[in-house]
Amino acid sequence: MLKKSYSKNGESCRVTFKLPAEVNAESARLCGDFNDWDPAAHPMKKLKDGSFSVTVSLPAGRSYRFRYLLDGGRWENDWESDGYVPNQYGGDDSLVMV
Numbered sequence: 001m002l003k004k005s006y007s008k009n010g011e012s013c014r015v016t017f018k019l020p021a022e023v024n025a026e027s028a029r030l031c032g033d034f035n036d037w038d039p040a041a042h043p044m045k046k047l048k049d050g051s052f053s054v055t056v057s058l059p060a061g062r063s064y065r066f067r068y069l070l071d072g073g074r075w076e077n078d079w080e081s082d083g084y085v086p087n088q089y090g091g092d093d094s095l096v097m098v
Contacts, residue, residue, distance in 0.1 A: 001080045002096055006060060013060045013098035021050030025070035028052040032066030039069050058098050065093040
C-alpha cells in the first residue's frame with residue numbers, strides 16, 4: 001500500500017510504502033530505481049501487527065519502479081501500487097507515480 005504526501009511547493013513527495021502482515025516475513029527491504037536497487041538502502045520497520053513500513057522522499061513529476069525483498073531472497077510486488085511494468089527478468093516491477 002502507498003500513502004503520498006506532497007511538499008508545499010510540489011517538488012517532492014514523501015511516500016510511505018507498507019506491506020501487510022500476510023507476507024509472513026521476518027525482514028523486508030524496499031528496492032527500486034530510486035536507490036539503485038540496493039537492499040541496504042531502505043530497510044523496512046516491522047510493526048507490532050507484523051506489517052512493514054518505510055517512508056521515502058522522492059522528487060515529484062515521474063514514476064519509479066520498485067519491489068520488496070523479503071527475508072533476503074523472496075521478491076514481492078506491491079499489489080496496490082500505481083501500476084506494473086515488465087522487468088528484464090521475466091516478471092513485473094511495481095510502479096509508484098509521484
